[in-house]
Amino acid sequence: MENKVVTRFAPSPTGFMHVGGVRTALYAYLWARKNNGTFILRIEDTDKEREVEGSVEHIIKSLKWLNINWDEGPDIGGPHAPYLQSQRLDSYKKYAQVLIDKGLAYPDPYTEEEIEQFRNKAELEKKPFLYREYRPETFGVWDGTRALRLKVPEVKSYKWHDLVYGDLSAGPEALDDFILIKGDGYPTYNFAHIIDDLEMGVTHIMRGQEFISSTPKFLSVYDALGITPPLFATLPPIMGPDGKKKLGKRDGAKDVLDYGKEGYLPEAMVNFLALLGWNPGDEREIFTMQELVDSFDISRIGHSGAQLNDEKLDWINKEHIKKMSLEDLQKNIFEWLPENMRIQKIIPIISERISKFSDVKKMVEAGELNFFFKQPEYSKEKLVFKNTSPEKINENLKLAIKAFEGIDEKDFTAENIKASLMKIADTLESRGELLHPIRYSLSGLDKSPDPFIIADILGKNETLSRLQKAI
RNA sequence: GGCCCUAUCGUCUAACGGUUAGGACAUAUCCUUCUCAAGGAUAUAAUCGCGGUUCGAUUCCGCGUAGGGUCACCA
Numbered sequence: 309m310e311n312k313v314v315t316r317f318a319p320s321p322t323g324f325m326h327v328g329g330v331r332t333a334l335y336a337y338l339w340a341r342k343n344n345g346t347f348i349l350r351i352e353d354t355d356k357e358r359e360v361e362g363s364v365e366h367i368i369k370s371l372k373w374l375n376i377n378w379d380e381g382p383d384i385g386g387p388h389a390p391y392l393q394s395q396r397l398d399s400y401k402k403y404a405q406v407l408i409d410k411g412l413a414y415p416d417p418y419t420e421e422e423i424e425q426f427r428n429k430a431e432l433e434k435k436p437f438l439y440r441e442y443r444p445e446t447f448g449v450w451d452g453t454r455a456l457r458l459k460v461p462e463v464k465s466y467k468w469h470d471l472v473y474g475d476l477s478a479g480p481e482a483l484d485d486f487i488l489i490k491g492d493g494y495p496t497y498n499f500a501h502i503i504d505d506l507e508m509g510v511t512h513i514m515r516g517q518e519f520i521s522s523t524p525k526f527l528s529v530y531d532a533l534g535i536t537p538p539l540f541a542t543l544p545p546i547m548g549p550d551g552k553k554k555l556g557k558r559d560g561a562k563d564v565l566d567y568g569k570e571g572y573l574p575e576a577m578v579n580f581l582a583l584l585g586w587n588p589g590d591e592r593e594i595f596t597m598q599e600l601v602d603s604f605d606i607s608r609i610g611h612s613g614a615q616l617n618d619e620k621l622d623w624i625n626k627e628h629i630k631k632m633s634l635e636d637l638q639k640n641i642f643e644w645l646p647e648n649m650r651i652q653k654i655i656p657i658i659s660e661r662i663s664k665f666s667d668v669k670k671m672v673e674a675g676e677l678n679f680f681f682k683q684p685e686y687s688k689e690k691l692v693f694k695n696t697s698p699e700k701i702n703e704n705l706k707l708a709i710k711a712f713e714g715i716d717e718k719d720f721t722a723e724n725i726k727a728s729l730m731k732i733a734d735t736l737e738s739r740g741e742l743l744h745p746i747r748y749s750l751s752g753l754d755k756s757p758d759p760f761i762i763a764d765i766l767g768k769n770e771t772l773s774r775l776q777k778a779i
Numbered sequence: 780g781g782c783c784c785u786a787u788c789g790u791c792u793a794a795c796g797g798u799u800a801g802g803a804c805a806u807a808u809c810c811u812u813c814u815c816a817a818g819g820a821u822a823u824a825a826u827c828g829c830g831g832u833u834c835g836a837u838u839c840c841g842c843g844u845a846g847g848g849u850c851a852c853c854a
Contacts, residue, residue: 318783318854320853320854321852322853322854352854353853354853354854355852357853358853358854369828416852420852423809423852424787431780434780434781435780435781436781436782436850437850438780454852455852473785475783476783476784477782477783478782479781479782479783479825480821481781481782482781482782482849482850484850486851486852487851487852489852490852491852492852496851496852496853497853497854498854502852516848517783517784517785517847518847518848518849518853518854519849520783520784520848521782521783521784521848521849521850522792522849522850523783542784544784544785545784545785545847545848547846551790551846552846552847553846553847554847554848580791580800583791583792583803584791585791587791587792587793589793590793590802591793591801591803593802593803593804594817595789605850610792611784611785611786612784612785612847613785613786613846613847613848614791614792615789615790615791617789617790617804617805619790619791619804619805620790620791620803620804620805621804622804623803623804623805624804630817632840651845657816660816660817661815661817662816677854691797693831694813733813738813738816739812739813740812740813741813742813743812743813743814744813744814745813746813747813747814748813748814751814753814753815754813754814754815755814755815755816756814756816756817757814757815758812758813758814758815759813
Protein backbone atom coordinates (compact mmCIF):
# COMPACT_ATOMS: atom_id res chain seq x y z
CA MET A 309 0.00 0.00 0.00
CA GLU A 310 1.78 3.11 -1.06
CA ASN A 311 -1.00 5.46 0.00
CA LYS A 312 -1.42 4.33 3.54
CA VAL A 313 -4.28 5.96 5.36
CA VAL A 314 -3.22 8.11 8.29
CA THR A 315 -5.81 9.72 10.53
CA ARG A 316 -5.47 11.53 13.80
CA PHE A 317 -7.44 12.73 16.74
CA ALA A 318 -6.12 16.01 18.02
CA PRO A 319 -7.88 17.29 21.13
CA SER A 320 -6.84 20.27 23.14
CA PRO A 321 -6.24 19.52 26.81
CA THR A 322 -8.97 21.72 28.19
CA GLY A 323 -10.77 19.19 30.32
CA PHE A 324 -12.69 15.97 29.87
CA MET A 325 -14.01 14.45 26.66
CA HIS A 326 -17.68 14.45 25.90
CA VAL A 327 -19.45 12.29 23.35
CA GLY A 328 -18.82 14.76 20.53
CA GLY A 329 -15.08 14.44 20.84
CA VAL A 330 -15.34 10.73 21.31
CA ARG A 331 -17.29 10.30 18.11
CA THR A 332 -14.72 12.29 16.15
CA ALA A 333 -11.97 10.13 17.60
CA LEU A 334 -13.95 6.99 16.89
CA TYR A 335 -14.57 7.77 13.24
CA ALA A 336 -10.94 8.66 12.66
CA TYR A 337 -9.95 5.44 14.42
CA LEU A 338 -12.40 3.30 12.46
CA TRP A 339 -11.26 4.70 9.16
CA ALA A 340 -7.62 4.06 9.96
CA ARG A 341 -8.31 0.51 11.12
CA LYS A 342 -10.59 -0.23 8.21
CA ASN A 343 -7.78 0.68 5.83
CA ASN A 344 -5.00 -0.93 7.83
CA GLY A 345 -3.70 2.56 8.33
CA THR A 346 -2.27 4.53 11.20
CA PHE A 347 -4.16 6.35 13.89
CA ILE A 348 -2.35 9.13 15.70
CA LEU A 349 -3.17 10.85 18.96
CA ARG A 350 -1.83 14.37 19.05
CA ILE A 351 -2.36 16.92 21.77
CA GLU A 352 -3.00 20.50 20.69
CA ASP A 353 -1.76 22.33 23.75
CA THR A 354 -1.05 25.73 22.32
CA ASP A 355 -3.38 27.72 24.52
CA LYS A 356 -1.78 27.96 27.92
CA GLU A 357 -4.66 30.03 29.25
CA ARG A 358 -7.29 27.39 28.74
CA GLU A 359 -5.20 24.36 29.49
CA VAL A 360 -6.52 22.25 32.34
CA GLU A 361 -4.04 20.22 34.31
CA GLY A 362 -4.47 16.47 34.05
CA SER A 363 -6.48 16.70 30.84
CA VAL A 364 -4.04 14.70 28.76
CA GLU A 365 -4.14 11.82 31.21
CA HIS A 366 -7.89 12.09 31.38
CA ILE A 367 -8.26 12.01 27.61
CA ILE A 368 -5.95 9.02 27.36
CA LYS A 369 -7.89 7.25 30.05
CA SER A 370 -11.16 7.93 28.24
CA LEU A 371 -9.94 6.65 24.90
CA LYS A 372 -8.41 3.58 26.48
CA TRP A 373 -11.62 2.81 28.30
CA LEU A 374 -13.43 2.92 24.97
CA ASN A 375 -10.81 0.70 23.40
CA ILE A 376 -9.88 3.33 20.84
CA ASN A 377 -6.17 2.68 20.49
CA TRP A 378 -3.56 4.74 18.70
CA ASP A 379 -0.37 3.78 16.96
CA GLU A 380 1.49 6.99 17.68
CA GLY A 381 0.93 9.35 20.54
CA PRO A 382 2.41 11.30 23.42
CA ASP A 383 2.44 8.30 25.74
CA ILE A 384 3.93 5.78 23.33
CA GLY A 385 5.95 7.95 20.99
CA GLY A 386 6.34 7.15 17.32
CA PRO A 387 8.23 8.16 14.20
CA HIS A 388 6.87 11.70 14.28
CA ALA A 389 7.41 12.45 17.94
CA PRO A 390 6.84 14.61 19.84
CA TYR A 391 3.04 14.52 19.80
CA LEU A 392 2.52 17.52 22.01
CA GLN A 393 2.30 20.71 20.00
CA SER A 394 4.00 22.66 22.74
CA GLN A 395 7.11 20.59 22.00
CA ARG A 396 7.00 21.19 18.27
CA LEU A 397 7.55 24.94 18.24
CA ASP A 398 10.66 24.61 16.07
CA SER A 399 8.59 23.09 13.28
CA TYR A 400 6.12 25.92 13.31
CA LYS A 401 8.91 28.47 13.31
CA LYS A 402 10.56 26.75 10.40
CA TYR A 403 7.46 26.92 8.25
CA ALA A 404 6.68 30.41 9.47
CA GLN A 405 10.08 31.43 8.19
CA VAL A 406 9.27 29.87 4.83
CA LEU A 407 6.20 32.07 4.61
CA ILE A 408 8.11 35.15 5.73
CA ASP A 409 10.71 34.50 3.06
CA LYS A 410 7.95 34.24 0.49
CA GLY A 411 6.56 37.58 1.67
CA LEU A 412 3.42 35.78 2.81
CA ALA A 413 3.69 36.42 6.53
CA TYR A 414 4.33 39.53 8.52
CA PRO A 415 4.39 40.77 12.10
CA ASP A 416 1.20 42.43 13.26
CA PRO A 417 2.08 46.10 13.87
CA TYR A 418 -1.07 46.93 15.81
CA THR A 419 -1.88 46.73 19.47
CA GLU A 420 -4.90 44.76 20.62
CA GLU A 421 -6.66 48.04 21.39
CA GLU A 422 -6.14 49.28 17.86
CA ILE A 423 -7.53 46.08 16.39
CA GLU A 424 -10.49 46.35 18.73
CA GLN A 425 -11.13 49.82 17.32
CA PHE A 426 -11.04 48.53 13.75
CA ARG A 427 -13.50 45.89 14.72
CA ASN A 428 -15.87 48.35 16.38
CA LYS A 429 -15.70 50.61 13.40
CA ALA A 430 -16.65 47.78 11.08
CA GLU A 431 -19.53 46.88 13.32
CA LEU A 432 -20.81 50.43 13.30
CA GLU A 433 -20.67 50.45 9.55
CA LYS A 434 -22.41 47.06 9.54
CA LYS A 435 -19.61 45.57 7.55
CA PRO A 436 -17.73 42.40 8.35
CA PHE A 437 -14.38 43.14 9.92
CA LEU A 438 -11.46 42.11 7.78
CA TYR A 439 -8.02 42.56 9.14
CA ARG A 440 -6.50 42.42 5.70
CA GLU A 441 -8.03 45.80 4.92
CA TYR A 442 -5.65 47.26 7.48
CA ARG A 443 -2.66 45.31 6.27
CA PRO A 444 0.52 47.45 6.48
CA GLU A 445 2.13 48.59 3.25
CA THR A 446 5.50 47.27 4.21
CA PHE A 447 6.27 44.40 6.51
CA GLY A 448 8.51 44.84 9.52
CA VAL A 449 10.98 42.27 10.73
CA TRP A 450 9.46 39.59 12.94
CA ASP A 451 11.38 39.21 16.16
CA GLY A 452 9.02 36.67 17.71
CA THR A 453 7.53 39.07 20.22
CA ARG A 454 4.62 40.10 18.05
CA ALA A 455 1.92 38.03 16.44
CA LEU A 456 2.79 36.74 13.01
CA ARG A 457 0.04 37.00 10.43
CA LEU A 458 -0.51 35.28 7.15
CA LYS A 459 -0.75 37.48 4.11
CA VAL A 460 -3.61 35.85 2.23
CA PRO A 461 -1.90 34.76 -0.98
CA GLU A 462 -4.92 35.41 -3.12
CA VAL A 463 -8.27 36.86 -2.18
CA LYS A 464 -10.77 34.68 -3.93
CA SER A 465 -13.67 32.29 -3.52
CA TYR A 466 -12.57 28.83 -2.53
CA LYS A 467 -14.19 25.63 -3.66
CA TRP A 468 -13.17 22.33 -2.20
CA HIS A 469 -14.34 18.79 -1.88
CA ASP A 470 -15.41 17.17 1.33
CA LEU A 471 -15.70 13.40 1.64
CA VAL A 472 -18.91 13.76 3.61
CA TYR A 473 -20.53 16.98 2.42
CA GLY A 474 -19.43 16.89 -1.18
CA ASP A 475 -18.52 20.13 -2.91
CA LEU A 476 -18.28 23.11 -0.62
CA SER A 477 -17.43 26.70 -1.27
CA ALA A 478 -17.09 30.01 0.48
CA GLY A 479 -16.78 33.61 -0.63
CA PRO A 480 -13.69 35.81 -0.24
CA GLU A 481 -15.06 37.35 2.97
CA ALA A 482 -14.20 34.07 4.68
CA LEU A 483 -10.57 34.81 4.01
CA ASP A 484 -8.43 37.02 6.18
CA ASP A 485 -4.93 37.65 7.42
CA PHE A 486 -5.22 35.50 10.49
CA ILE A 487 -2.59 34.87 13.12
CA LEU A 488 -0.16 32.02 12.52
CA ILE A 489 1.95 32.45 15.61
CA LYS A 490 0.80 34.30 18.67
CA GLY A 491 2.71 36.92 20.61
CA ASP A 492 3.61 34.29 23.19
CA GLY A 493 5.42 32.21 20.60
CA TYR A 494 2.80 29.46 20.36
CA PRO A 495 1.12 28.80 17.05
CA THR A 496 -2.62 29.00 16.55
CA TYR A 497 -4.66 25.93 15.70
CA ASN A 498 -5.16 27.32 12.22
CA PHE A 499 -1.47 27.04 11.52
CA ALA A 500 -0.20 24.31 13.81
CA HIS A 501 -2.53 21.56 12.70
CA ILE A 502 -1.57 22.11 9.08
CA ILE A 503 2.13 21.79 9.82
CA ASP A 504 1.65 18.74 12.03
CA ASP A 505 -0.61 16.99 9.57
CA LEU A 506 1.95 17.63 6.89
CA GLU A 507 4.86 16.34 8.93
CA MET A 508 2.93 13.36 10.25
CA GLY A 509 1.68 12.36 6.83
CA VAL A 510 -1.99 12.65 7.73
CA THR A 511 -4.17 11.70 4.76
CA HIS A 512 -7.67 12.27 6.16
CA ILE A 513 -8.77 15.02 8.50
CA MET A 514 -11.94 14.29 10.38
CA ARG A 515 -13.42 17.10 12.36
CA GLY A 516 -16.65 18.77 13.30
CA GLN A 517 -18.73 20.88 11.02
CA GLU A 518 -17.79 24.03 12.98
CA PHE A 519 -14.57 24.00 10.98
CA ILE A 520 -16.21 24.39 7.60
CA SER A 521 -16.22 28.16 7.92
CA SER A 522 -12.52 28.33 8.54
CA THR A 523 -11.57 25.87 5.83
CA PRO A 524 -10.86 28.66 3.31
CA LYS A 525 -8.31 29.99 5.77
CA PHE A 526 -6.67 26.60 5.97
CA LEU A 527 -6.68 26.36 2.19
CA SER A 528 -4.95 29.70 1.91
CA VAL A 529 -2.17 28.36 4.14
CA TYR A 530 -1.81 25.24 2.01
CA ASP A 531 -1.63 27.52 -1.00
CA ALA A 532 0.89 29.82 0.62
CA LEU A 533 3.05 26.85 1.52
CA GLY A 534 2.53 25.28 -1.88
CA ILE A 535 1.37 21.96 -0.47
CA THR A 536 -1.58 19.71 -1.19
CA PRO A 537 -4.09 19.47 1.65
CA PRO A 538 -5.18 16.10 3.04
CA LEU A 539 -8.69 14.90 2.36
CA PHE A 540 -11.37 16.48 4.50
CA ALA A 541 -14.18 14.50 6.09
CA THR A 542 -16.46 16.82 7.99
CA LEU A 543 -18.71 15.34 10.64
CA PRO A 544 -22.26 16.53 11.31
CA PRO A 545 -22.87 18.12 14.69
CA ILE A 546 -24.24 16.34 17.74
CA MET A 547 -26.96 18.41 19.34
CA GLY A 548 -27.86 18.51 23.00
CA PRO A 549 -30.86 16.55 24.31
CA ASP A 550 -33.14 19.52 23.62
CA GLY A 551 -32.10 19.41 19.99
CA LYS A 552 -31.50 23.13 20.00
CA LYS A 553 -27.81 23.53 20.28
CA LYS A 554 -24.60 21.84 19.42
CA LEU A 555 -23.54 19.72 22.33
CA GLY A 556 -21.03 21.53 24.46
CA LYS A 557 -19.49 21.32 27.89
CA ARG A 558 -21.13 24.48 29.08
CA ASP A 559 -24.56 23.03 28.33
CA GLY A 560 -24.02 20.06 30.53
CA ALA A 561 -22.32 17.63 28.20
CA LYS A 562 -21.05 14.80 30.30
CA ASP A 563 -17.59 13.41 30.70
CA VAL A 564 -17.67 10.16 28.76
CA LEU A 565 -16.08 8.39 31.72
CA ASP A 566 -19.17 9.27 33.71
CA TYR A 567 -21.16 7.00 31.45
CA GLY A 568 -18.93 4.21 32.67
CA LYS A 569 -19.66 5.21 36.23
CA GLU A 570 -23.35 4.98 35.43
CA GLY A 571 -22.98 1.42 34.29
CA TYR A 572 -22.65 1.75 30.54
CA LEU A 573 -20.29 -0.60 28.76
CA PRO A 574 -17.59 0.95 26.59
CA GLU A 575 -18.65 -1.26 23.66
CA ALA A 576 -22.17 0.10 24.00
CA MET A 577 -20.92 3.70 24.00
CA VAL A 578 -18.88 3.04 20.90
CA ASN A 579 -21.78 1.28 19.22
CA PHE A 580 -24.17 4.09 20.09
CA LEU A 581 -21.86 6.88 18.96
CA ALA A 582 -20.96 5.13 15.75
CA LEU A 583 -24.64 5.13 14.86
CA LEU A 584 -25.08 8.79 15.71
CA GLY A 585 -24.36 10.22 12.30
CA TRP A 586 -23.44 7.06 10.47
CA ASN A 587 -25.29 3.91 9.45
CA PRO A 588 -24.17 0.72 7.77
CA GLY A 589 -26.77 0.87 5.02
CA ASP A 590 -28.53 -2.25 6.25
CA GLU A 591 -30.62 -2.88 9.32
CA ARG A 592 -27.99 -3.98 11.77
CA GLU A 593 -27.90 -2.01 15.00
CA ILE A 594 -25.67 -3.92 17.37
CA PHE A 595 -21.97 -3.92 16.57
CA THR A 596 -18.73 -4.95 18.14
CA MET A 597 -15.75 -2.72 17.52
CA GLN A 598 -14.44 -5.16 14.92
CA GLU A 599 -17.78 -5.19 13.12
CA LEU A 600 -17.71 -1.42 13.06
CA VAL A 601 -14.22 -1.43 11.61
CA ASP A 602 -15.39 -3.80 8.88
CA SER A 603 -18.58 -1.90 8.09
CA PHE A 604 -17.50 1.68 8.50
CA ASP A 605 -17.48 3.89 5.45
CA ILE A 606 -17.07 7.65 5.23
CA SER A 607 -19.57 7.80 2.39
CA ARG A 608 -22.34 6.73 4.76
CA ILE A 609 -21.80 9.52 7.25
CA GLY A 610 -24.85 11.78 7.36
CA HIS A 611 -25.09 15.53 6.87
CA SER A 612 -27.56 16.64 9.48
CA GLY A 613 -27.20 17.10 13.20
CA ALA A 614 -28.26 14.33 15.53
CA GLN A 615 -29.85 14.88 18.87
CA LEU A 616 -28.26 13.07 21.78
CA ASN A 617 -30.82 10.77 23.33
CA ASP A 618 -30.01 8.27 26.04
CA GLU A 619 -33.00 6.00 25.45
CA LYS A 620 -31.41 4.27 22.54
CA LEU A 621 -28.14 4.08 24.42
CA ASP A 622 -29.92 2.21 27.20
CA TRP A 623 -31.26 -0.28 24.73
CA ILE A 624 -27.91 -0.76 23.01
CA ASN A 625 -26.27 -1.21 26.38
CA LYS A 626 -28.83 -3.85 27.30
CA GLU A 627 -28.14 -5.69 24.07
CA HIS A 628 -24.44 -5.70 24.80
CA ILE A 629 -25.07 -6.93 28.33
CA LYS A 630 -27.09 -9.80 26.91
CA LYS A 631 -24.17 -10.78 24.73
CA MET A 632 -21.69 -10.91 27.58
CA SER A 633 -20.24 -14.17 28.78
CA LEU A 634 -21.16 -15.34 32.25
CA GLU A 635 -17.66 -14.55 33.51
CA ASP A 636 -17.69 -11.01 32.15
CA LEU A 637 -21.17 -10.50 33.44
CA GLN A 638 -20.12 -11.67 36.86
CA LYS A 639 -17.05 -9.48 36.87
CA ASN A 640 -19.10 -6.43 35.95
CA ILE A 641 -22.12 -7.03 38.12
CA PHE A 642 -20.05 -7.86 41.18
CA GLU A 643 -18.53 -4.42 41.00
CA TRP A 644 -21.96 -2.99 41.66
CA LEU A 645 -23.03 -5.47 44.30
CA PRO A 646 -22.22 -5.35 48.01
CA GLU A 647 -19.80 -8.07 49.12
CA ASN A 648 -22.40 -10.32 50.68
CA MET A 649 -24.49 -10.45 47.52
CA ARG A 650 -21.73 -11.59 45.23
CA ILE A 651 -22.98 -15.04 44.44
CA GLN A 652 -22.77 -16.62 41.05
CA LYS A 653 -26.38 -17.81 40.85
CA ILE A 654 -27.80 -14.33 41.16
CA ILE A 655 -26.12 -13.13 37.97
CA PRO A 656 -28.52 -14.39 35.29
CA ILE A 657 -31.62 -13.09 36.98
CA ILE A 658 -30.09 -9.68 37.46
CA SER A 659 -28.69 -9.45 34.00
CA GLU A 660 -32.03 -9.93 32.31
CA ARG A 661 -33.57 -7.19 34.42
CA ILE A 662 -31.07 -4.38 33.88
CA SER A 663 -30.26 -2.02 31.04
CA LYS A 664 -27.15 -0.67 32.69
CA PHE A 665 -25.10 -1.80 35.63
CA SER A 666 -26.11 1.11 37.79
CA ASP A 667 -29.56 -0.46 37.76
CA VAL A 668 -28.05 -3.22 39.89
CA LYS A 669 -27.14 -0.66 42.46
CA LYS A 670 -30.64 0.74 42.32
CA MET A 671 -32.11 -2.73 42.77
CA VAL A 672 -29.97 -3.21 45.84
CA GLU A 673 -30.92 0.17 47.21
CA ALA A 674 -34.59 -0.43 46.52
CA GLY A 675 -34.40 -3.70 48.40
CA GLU A 676 -35.38 -5.72 45.37
CA LEU A 677 -32.63 -8.22 46.05
CA ASN A 678 -32.65 -8.27 49.82
CA PHE A 679 -34.95 -11.23 50.11
CA PHE A 680 -32.17 -13.47 48.92
CA PHE A 681 -30.32 -12.80 52.12
CA LYS A 682 -32.90 -12.48 54.82
CA GLN A 683 -36.37 -13.72 55.57
CA PRO A 684 -38.74 -11.21 53.96
CA GLU A 685 -41.51 -9.38 55.78
CA TYR A 686 -44.91 -9.82 54.26
CA SER A 687 -48.61 -9.61 54.81
CA LYS A 688 -51.11 -12.44 55.05
CA GLU A 689 -53.47 -10.80 52.59
CA LYS A 690 -50.91 -10.69 49.86
CA LEU A 691 -49.92 -14.27 50.41
CA VAL A 692 -53.39 -15.30 49.30
CA PHE A 693 -53.95 -15.70 45.62
CA LYS A 694 -57.03 -13.90 44.33
CA ASN A 695 -60.15 -15.51 45.78
CA THR A 696 -58.55 -18.67 47.00
CA SER A 697 -59.25 -19.37 50.65
CA PRO A 698 -56.41 -19.15 53.19
CA GLU A 699 -57.01 -22.77 54.07
CA LYS A 700 -56.50 -23.81 50.49
CA ILE A 701 -53.32 -21.77 50.30
CA ASN A 702 -51.94 -23.50 53.35
CA GLU A 703 -52.84 -26.81 51.86
CA ASN A 704 -51.02 -25.94 48.68
CA LEU A 705 -47.95 -24.76 50.54
CA LYS A 706 -47.88 -28.09 52.33
CA LEU A 707 -48.04 -29.84 49.00
CA ALA A 708 -45.09 -27.80 47.87
CA ILE A 709 -43.09 -28.64 50.95
CA LYS A 710 -43.80 -32.28 50.41
CA ALA A 711 -42.66 -32.02 46.82
CA PHE A 712 -39.49 -30.19 47.78
CA GLU A 713 -38.67 -32.73 50.42
CA GLY A 714 -38.80 -35.33 47.70
CA ILE A 715 -36.03 -33.62 45.77
CA ASP A 716 -32.51 -34.53 46.71
CA GLU A 717 -30.44 -31.59 47.91
CA LYS A 718 -28.00 -31.85 45.03
CA ASP A 719 -30.85 -31.99 42.51
CA PHE A 720 -32.49 -28.90 43.96
CA THR A 721 -32.23 -26.81 40.81
CA ALA A 722 -34.63 -24.40 39.20
CA GLU A 723 -35.31 -26.88 36.45
CA ASN A 724 -36.22 -29.78 38.74
CA ILE A 725 -38.18 -27.54 41.06
CA LYS A 726 -40.20 -26.23 38.17
CA ALA A 727 -40.91 -29.71 36.88
CA SER A 728 -42.15 -31.05 40.18
CA LEU A 729 -44.13 -27.92 41.03
CA MET A 730 -45.82 -27.74 37.66
CA LYS A 731 -46.96 -31.30 38.01
CA ILE A 732 -48.89 -30.32 41.11
CA ALA A 733 -49.99 -26.94 39.79
CA ASP A 734 -51.61 -28.48 36.75
CA THR A 735 -53.90 -30.56 38.92
CA LEU A 736 -55.22 -27.43 40.61
CA GLU A 737 -57.85 -25.01 39.41
CA SER A 738 -55.19 -22.44 38.61
CA ARG A 739 -51.42 -22.55 38.74
CA GLY A 740 -51.45 -19.23 40.54
CA GLU A 741 -52.94 -20.64 43.72
CA LEU A 742 -49.81 -22.73 44.15
CA LEU A 743 -47.12 -20.61 42.53
CA HIS A 744 -48.10 -17.24 43.91
CA PRO A 745 -47.97 -18.17 47.59
CA ILE A 746 -44.66 -19.95 47.09
CA ARG A 747 -43.13 -17.03 45.26
CA TYR A 748 -44.52 -14.58 47.75
CA SER A 749 -43.47 -16.44 50.84
CA LEU A 750 -39.97 -16.79 49.44
CA SER A 751 -39.58 -13.20 48.26
CA GLY A 752 -42.17 -11.12 50.07
CA LEU A 753 -42.46 -9.03 46.94
CA ASP A 754 -45.28 -8.26 44.55
CA LYS A 755 -42.82 -8.25 41.70
CA SER A 756 -39.95 -10.66 41.69
CA PRO A 757 -38.27 -13.38 39.66
CA ASP A 758 -40.13 -16.66 39.38
CA PRO A 759 -40.33 -18.98 42.40
CA PHE A 760 -38.24 -21.76 40.83
CA ILE A 761 -35.11 -19.73 40.42
CA ILE A 762 -35.57 -18.13 43.82
CA ALA A 763 -35.88 -21.50 45.48
CA ASP A 764 -32.81 -22.67 43.61
CA ILE A 765 -30.77 -19.73 44.84
CA LEU A 766 -32.03 -19.99 48.42
CA GLY A 767 -31.32 -23.69 48.59
CA LYS A 768 -33.45 -26.48 49.93
CA ASN A 769 -33.17 -25.70 53.62
CA GLU A 770 -33.91 -22.01 53.44
CA THR A 771 -36.74 -22.61 51.00
CA LEU A 772 -38.40 -25.12 53.29
CA SER A 773 -37.98 -22.91 56.29
CA ARG A 774 -39.59 -19.94 54.60
CA LEU A 775 -42.52 -22.00 53.38
CA GLN A 776 -42.98 -23.45 56.84
CA LYS A 777 -43.00 -19.99 58.28
CA ALA A 778 -45.58 -18.83 55.79
CA ILE A 779 -47.95 -21.55 56.87
C1' G B 780 -25.90 41.19 10.30
C1' G B 781 -22.21 38.67 6.42
C1' C B 782 -20.72 33.85 5.03
C1' C B 783 -21.59 28.60 5.44
C1' C B 784 -24.18 23.91 6.63
C1' U B 785 -28.74 21.26 7.46
C1' A B 786 -34.19 19.83 7.01
C1' U B 787 -38.14 12.10 6.44
C1' C B 788 -42.27 9.31 12.35
C1' G B 789 -41.31 12.22 19.40
C1' U B 790 -35.79 10.32 18.69
C1' C B 791 -31.69 7.74 15.60
C1' U B 792 -32.21 6.79 10.55
C1' A B 793 -33.21 3.92 5.23
C1' A B 794 -35.10 4.68 0.37
C1' C B 795 -29.95 4.57 -8.63
C1' G B 796 -36.21 10.20 -10.00
C1' G B 797 -40.93 5.14 -9.94
C1' U B 798 -41.67 1.63 -2.61
C1' U B 799 -48.40 0.52 0.33
C1' A B 800 -42.07 5.95 2.33
C1' G B 801 -38.60 0.70 5.29
C1' G B 802 -36.01 -0.40 10.10
C1' A B 803 -34.70 0.65 15.25
C1' C B 804 -35.57 3.21 20.10
C1' A B 805 -39.61 5.12 22.85
C1' U B 806 -45.12 4.67 23.51
C1' A B 807 -49.80 1.64 23.45
C1' U B 808 -52.33 -3.03 22.99
C1' C B 809 -52.30 -8.30 22.72
C1' C B 810 -49.88 -13.21 23.40
C1' U B 811 -46.77 -15.90 26.79
C1' U B 812 -46.88 -15.84 32.31
C1' C B 813 -48.68 -16.68 39.58
C1' U B 814 -46.10 -11.23 39.49
C1' C B 815 -42.25 -8.33 37.35
C1' A B 816 -38.54 -8.65 33.70
C1' A B 817 -37.27 -11.02 29.22
C1' G B 818 -39.38 -12.88 24.65
C1' G B 819 -43.10 -12.81 20.49
C1' A B 820 -46.97 -10.13 17.70
C1' U B 821 -49.70 -5.82 16.39
C1' A B 822 -50.77 -0.58 16.38
C1' U B 823 -50.11 4.77 16.48
C1' A B 824 -46.52 7.97 14.01
C1' A B 825 -42.80 11.37 9.12
C1' U B 826 -41.03 13.50 3.66
C1' C B 827 -41.06 22.03 6.70
C1' G B 828 -43.90 25.51 2.95
C1' C B 829 -44.52 27.45 -2.05
C1' G B 830 -43.13 27.31 -6.94
C1' G B 831 -40.30 24.97 -11.05
C1' U B 832 -38.02 20.74 -14.07
C1' U B 833 -40.18 15.82 -15.24
C1' C B 834 -44.89 11.09 -17.67
C1' G B 835 -43.46 10.80 -12.43
C1' A B 836 -40.11 14.43 -7.07
C1' U B 837 -38.52 12.47 -0.19
C1' U B 838 -34.81 12.59 -4.04
C1' C B 839 -32.94 17.72 -8.86
C1' C B 840 -33.42 23.47 -9.09
C1' G B 841 -35.21 28.34 -7.04
C1' C B 842 -37.48 31.16 -3.25
C1' G B 843 -39.20 31.22 1.61
C1' U B 844 -39.26 29.26 6.69
C1' A B 845 -36.88 26.91 10.68
C1' G B 846 -32.57 25.01 13.15
C1' G B 847 -27.33 24.90 13.55
C1' G B 848 -22.32 26.69 12.78
C1' U B 849 -18.80 30.60 12.08
C1' C B 850 -16.96 35.51 11.86
C1' A B 851 -10.60 35.39 18.42
C1' C B 852 -3.30 36.35 19.83
C1' C B 853 -9.84 29.22 21.27
C1' A B 854 -9.50 24.90 19.30
